[in-house]
Every structure is written in C-alpha cells, then in structure tokens.
Amino acid sequence: MKKLGFGFMRLPLLDENDVLSVDVDQLCRMVDTFIERGFTYFDTAYVYHKQQSEVFLKKVLSERYPRDRFQLATKLPMPMVNSVEDNEKLFNEELEKCGVEYFDYYLLHAMNAERFEKAKKYNSWEFLKKMKAEGKIRHIGFSFHDDVKLLEEMLTLWPETEFVQLQINYIDWENPSIQAKECYDLCTKLGKPVIVMEPIKGGSLVNIPEDAEKLFRDYAPDASTASWAVRYAASLDNVMMVLSGMSNYSQLDDNTAYMENFVPLNEEEKAIVDKVVDIINSSIAVPCTACGYCVDGCPMGIPIPKYFALYNAELQALNKGFSTQQTYYTNMTVTLPKASRCIGCGACEASCPQHIGIIDGLKLVAERFEK
Ligand code: SF4
Ligand code: SF4
Structure with missing residues (x-):
C-alpha cells in the first residue's frame, strides 16, 4: 500500500457552516483521482460529520468501486458503548452505513484511560477478536490519545493488537502532553505498525509563521507547506500509513502528487523542520487541532x-x-x-x-x- 490514506473527517462542503452539506460531486472526483493514482486506504469513523461520514463514504466509494479496490478503516464510537450488546449493534450499523460486508481495519476510537475501562467493562476488545475470527474484520487496533504508560498497559492486556493509530506530526513529536515520540518508540519496540493521524495537526501546520514558511520555500520553492508535514510523518520507518483529511480537490491533488512516489526527508530537510518547529513553538498560543470533541458536551454551546x-x-x-x-x-x-x-x-x-x-x-x- 502507498503510505497516504484518505481521511473522511473534514470533507469538502458546499456551506462551510454546515458539516452535512458535503459536496458529493467534488468528493467523487477526489476519490477517483486518489484511486487512479494508486492509493487505496480510506479512513472514516462513526462520529465524523455528525455521524454521516460513513454514509457519504458508501455513496462515493463502496457503491462506485468493487470491494477489492480499496481498504476501509472505521472505528467503534466508545462513548456510545454502554452495554455489551452495543458493540454488535454499532458495528452492524457501521457495516450497513458503509455498504460493505467487512472492514479491513477496525479500531476502538480515541482511546484514553476512561475509554479503556469502558472497553474492559463491556468486552469491546473481545468483540473485535470475534468479528475478526468471523471474517468481518481483517485487522484490529485502536486510535490513541493518552500517555505512554497507558499505551503500554493496553498493549500488554491486548497483545493481539495489530496496529496503533497515533497523533504524530513534527510539532507534537516532542510535546510532553502528546508524547508522540514515546508512544511511537513503544509501538516500534513491540512490533506494532503505526498509522498516523493529524500529520498536519488539523491544518494548523499549513498556516505557519512567515519566517518558517520561508525556510521551506527557500529549500524547495514548489513544495507545499503541507507536503513537509506529511512527508515528515511518512519518513518514520514504523509508520505504515499517514492519514490526511483532505477538504478539497487541490489538497488531494497536491498530497497525491508528492506521495505517489514517496521520498523520505533527507538530513538537510530534517534540520530545516527542526528550525521550523522552534519558530512555530514560539508563536502558536493554543495547540487546538479542531477535532471538535469538546463541542458536543458544552452546555453553553460555545464553538x-x-x-x-x-x-x-x-x-x-x-x-x-x-x-x-x-x-x-x-x-x-x-x-x-x-x-x-x-x-x-x-x-x-x-x-x-x-x-x-x-x-x-x-x-x-x-x-x-x-x-
Ligand atoms: S479544544 Fe476542542 S477542538 Fe480543540 S483539540 Fe481540544 S477537543 Fe479538539
Ligand atoms: S461551559 Fe466552558 S468549561 Fe463548560 S464545556 Fe463549555 S467551554 Fe467547557
């Protein structure tokens, strides 16, 4: 597989204030180009786009392409699992919404300490193993947003884990809250391939300070700022896939152009990224990735x-x-x-x-x- 995955978290919109107004025509063109250029991996989740991302995926992908032309990943929404029966109910709903008979990659979504307890209480991991044995899942894993200590505990309890999805990008690599490097190193040590999410940190590594952008431009005038971030993540040896939530055709065109024949960062490029990290760290005030997880629970409805x-x-x-x-x-x-x-x-x-x-x-x- 080529190392770029199409994330269905931030789809192109007709009205930027309405996440359900997905521009289906543009999305079809994006999917077509992605596949024409030899990419095959698609990533969605129950909760994306107000729970409709999987439905849009069916419309633009699984209804238009034979099942063996693509790999599909989606995730069990742990906040909605409140009984043992919910695992199966939600999983079957996802198969239906995506219009497929099986998932290539299936994840427990956005695991942290609280969700780990929940997964144990409601046997969610046992359920994934059962679905794998029945051929409805090819590979089982989880996406993860917590510290390396918890990751180790999870990988010890669940040795069947085939991959881990981590937030890795050049600005978070040494961030003590995210612990990207520590988590990546642990996965490497235990032989678990890593899928990268948020390589561009929700788009924030596109609009970087001008002096940082100049460093990139001086070295490679035609390379986009995003390309540096995606290539940075893809250059890590134990990374099997880098997900990018592409929101319009030109982003997809750019990403697929430099990832079609991917070349890892060389030493000079890595040194430039280090300098860019220093500049950005001195200018970003709030490291928000715009994932939106905080919004639903806010009683005041603050965006x-x-x-x-x-x-x-x-x-x-x-x-x-x-x-x-x-x-x-x-x-x-x-x-x-x-x-x-x-x-x-x-x-x-x-x-x-x-x-x-x-x-x-x-x-x-x-x-x-x-x-
Ligand atoms: S503040 Fe909200 S949108 Fe930003 S990273 Fe945190 S949960 Fe996501
Ligand atoms: S009211 Fe304030 S503290 Fe409470 S969820 Fe909303 S933003 Fe967060």
Missing part, C-alpha cells in the same frame, strides 16, 4: 475550536501587522455564544485529546476579542 483558531490566527497576524479576526469574532458572536459565556464546568477539558486548558484559553479569547 471552542473556532474561537481558538481565531485567537491563534490573531496572534500570528499581529506579528505580520494584519488582522481581520476581530471582525470575524464580532460577526460570529451575533448568533453564537461568546467565549465569556463559559461557566467553567470543565466538560470540554475532559474530552480534549490535546489536553488543552480550554477554560483558561477561552478567557484569553474573551480578553482579546471582547474588550
């Missing part, structure tokens, strides 16, 4: 990732002497609750895989934009 994206852009824009973020914030808060409406209940922080101090972050947003 947390949107505000953090504005805040980060504002701080970077200030360095460049150009800012339109205040206007966006003012416009957004006509219909959406302001950051200052946060009551500090903490529900969001418990679900944030980046371990962001959201409550304090929202205070900064309010100070910046609500003066």
Whole structure:
C-alpha cells in the first residue's frame, strides 16, 4: 500500500457552516483521482460529520468501486458503548452505513484511560477478536490519545493488537502532553505498525509563521507547506500509513502528487523542520487541532475550536501587522455564544485529546476579542 490514506473527517462542503452539506460531486472526483493514482486506504469513523461520514463514504466509494479496490478503516464510537450488546449493534450499523460486508481495519476510537475501562467493562476488545475470527474484520487496533504508560498497559492486556493509530506530526513529536515520540518508540519496540493521524495537526501546520514558511520555500520553492508535514510523518520507518483529511480537490491533488512516489526527508530537510518547529513553538498560543470533541458536551454551546483558531490566527497576524479576526469574532458572536459565556464546568477539558486548558484559553479569547 502507498503510505497516504484518505481521511473522511473534514470533507469538502458546499456551506462551510454546515458539516452535512458535503459536496458529493467534488468528493467523487477526489476519490477517483486518489484511486487512479494508486492509493487505496480510506479512513472514516462513526462520529465524523455528525455521524454521516460513513454514509457519504458508501455513496462515493463502496457503491462506485468493487470491494477489492480499496481498504476501509472505521472505528467503534466508545462513548456510545454502554452495554455489551452495543458493540454488535454499532458495528452492524457501521457495516450497513458503509455498504460493505467487512472492514479491513477496525479500531476502538480515541482511546484514553476512561475509554479503556469502558472497553474492559463491556468486552469491546473481545468483540473485535470475534468479528475478526468471523471474517468481518481483517485487522484490529485502536486510535490513541493518552500517555505512554497507558499505551503500554493496553498493549500488554491486548497483545493481539495489530496496529496503533497515533497523533504524530513534527510539532507534537516532542510535546510532553502528546508524547508522540514515546508512544511511537513503544509501538516500534513491540512490533506494532503505526498509522498516523493529524500529520498536519488539523491544518494548523499549513498556516505557519512567515519566517518558517520561508525556510521551506527557500529549500524547495514548489513544495507545499503541507507536503513537509506529511512527508515528515511518512519518513518514520514504523509508520505504515499517514492519514490526511483532505477538504478539497487541490489538497488531494497536491498530497497525491508528492506521495505517489514517496521520498523520505533527507538530513538537510530534517534540520530545516527542526528550525521550523522552534519558530512555530514560539508563536502558536493554543495547540487546538479542531477535532471538535469538546463541542458536543458544552452546555453553553460555545464553538471552542473556532474561537481558538481565531485567537491563534490573531496572534500570528499581529506579528505580520494584519488582522481581520476581530471582525470575524464580532460577526460570529451575533448568533453564537461568546467565549465569556463559559461557566467553567470543565466538560470540554475532559474530552480534549490535546489536553488543552480550554477554560483558561477561552478567557484569553474573551480578553482579546471582547474588550
Ligand atoms: S468549561 Fe466552558 S467551554 Fe467547557 S464545556 Fe463548560 S461551559 Fe463549555
Ligand atoms: S479544544 Fe481540544 S477537543 Fe476542542 S477542538 Fe480543540 S483539540 Fe479538539
């Protein structure tokens, strides 16, 4: 398999404020080009796009291509598993939504300490093994957002794990909260191949500070900023797949062009990335990936990732002497609750895989934009 997977988490939209308004025509063209260029791996999940990503995948992929032309990965939504029976119910629903008879890769989704307890309580891992024995899953694993100690505990209890999906990108590699390097090293030591998610960190490694971008451009004028991030992750020996959530045709065109005949980063390129990391670390205020996991549980309905994206852009824009973020914030808060409406209940922080101090972050947003 080529090392680039098509993530169905951020699909092209007709209306950017409506995640259900997927641009199906554009998505079909993207899928066609992806397959024409020899790529085969698709990744979705029960919860993406308000639980409709799998349905869109059926429409653009499994109804249009023979099953042996692609590999499909999806995930068991652990927050929705509240009984032993839920494993099977949700799994069968996913087969139906995706329009397939089996999954090539099946994962317990976004595992952390709480979800690990839940998976043990409701026998979710035993269920995956059973589905594999029945031929409804080819490979079993999990995606993971916690520390290396827990990862070791899980891999010890579940030695049948065939792969682990980790958040790896050049900015998180040595981040003490994410522990990307430690988790990758453990998987390598135990012989578990790694699938990379968020190689571009939710798009934030595309809009990097100008002086960092210049370092990339000076070395390779035609290479996109995204290509450096994807190639960085793909250059790790134990990485079997890098997922990219491509949101329009031009992103797909770019990604598939440089990944069709993938060349790992050389030593000079790695040194440039190190310098870029230093520059970015000194400029990103809130390391939000826009995954949206925090939003559903917020009793005030605060669009947390949107505000953090504005805040980060504002701080970077200030360095460049150009800012339109205040206007966006003012416009957004006509219909959406302001950051200052946060009551500090903490529900969001418990679900944030980046371990962001959201409550304090929202205070900064309010100070910046609500003066
Ligand atoms: S702490 Fe604030 S932002 Fe987080 S869930 Fe509670 S009200 Fe929402
Ligand atoms: S604050 Fe955390 S949970 Fe919310 S969108 Fe950002 S990274 Fe995801």
